[in-house]
Amino acid sequence: MTPSETFSRPFDAVLCDLDNVIRFYDxxxxxxxxxxxxxxxxxxxxxxxxxxxxxxxxxxxxxxxxxxxxxxxxxxxxxxxxxxxxxxxxxxDAPFRADDMVVALLRQVREHMPLILVTNATLELERDLESMGLSDLADHVVSSARAGVAKPDRAIYEIAAERAGVAASRCLFVDDRLENVEAATTLGMTGVHYHEPADLQKLLDFLPDDCEVPLHRC
Known part of the structure; x- marks a missing residue:
């Protein structure tokens, strides 16, 4: 990433929810x-x-x-x-899977900026990530069960921004629950109410062309 690209990008870290964004239950x-x-x-x-x-x-x-x-x-x-x-x-014990398209997008993001998972999760989260092959997906994982605070409490967003090493105003926050997104935006974060992978893709246009992930499953 060149200095001009760094200056022009709209955020410097991505904070992303897990369930109903990356992980889906059957x-x-x-x-x-x-x-x-x-x-x-x-x-x-x-x-x-x-x-x-x-x-x-x-x-x-x-x-x-x-x-x-x-x-x-x-x-x-x-x-x-x-x-x-x-x-x-x-x-x-409901079976679950990771959305390969979203995982690919986030892996590309991490090549250019910090990626932090911010999730209301149980003490079994680490085992679940390992079972999906996602233990190395993010730079850090902020889990409510480990942090002792859950979204939409502002403290969990502040912890995540600190882990990312950037100001809250330079963070993109992605979540499927509107109340969680609204809590992030009150801290100055850019919020994305997630519905589908295109919601992420359109925000990543500033990344180099070789980072584009096609919006279809092979």
Whole structure:
């Protein structure tokens, strides 16, 4: 990167969410269990991701097993306890994959500036990244379970900017949840409410031509 390119680029670091940007879950097995139990599809996720159930897990205060127990307790008035725990386990162990297109884009970004993952995640995050072959994707990972603070609390954004080594105003923040993006922009960051890889690609036009990643899967 030449000095003129450095001066003209709109940001100097990328702070990126993990889930629903890079990592995607397959909820089909859980949905099948819900139908068999007579529950509407998505019921388990609604219970499991409710702040009062989910936040202790994301702050590293409880284990995944304890989270499953809390889901089972919340569902036990709707289905037998055995089925409630099975549903909780299916949510906790839902299979996941990385979006290869987004991974390729982010690997190109990292060749030119710091890349920081900023994610509300569990204490198992490091193992999950390794299973997807992404342990080396970012320069740093800021996990809520390790930091003890979760998005959209401003502290987690400040930690991420510090890890990047640049001012908040020179950071691009990418997340699928609007409230998380809005929290970043209040700190002066450039925010991207993520829906698809094109949302990232159009912001990377300032990178050299050899960094372009085609918006199709081979």
């Amino acid at each position: 909820m089909a097995p859980l949905a099948e269990l819900e139908r068999a139990a007579g529950l509407a599809e998505g019921t388990t996720a609604t219970v499991g991701y409710a702040p009062e159930t989910d936040l202790p897990l994301l702050l590293g205060k409880i284990t995944k097993e304890e989270w499953v127990d809390s889901i089972a307790s919340a569902l036990s008035d709707r289905v037998p306890r055995m089925h409630a725990r099975e549903l909780g386990m299916a949510l906790a």
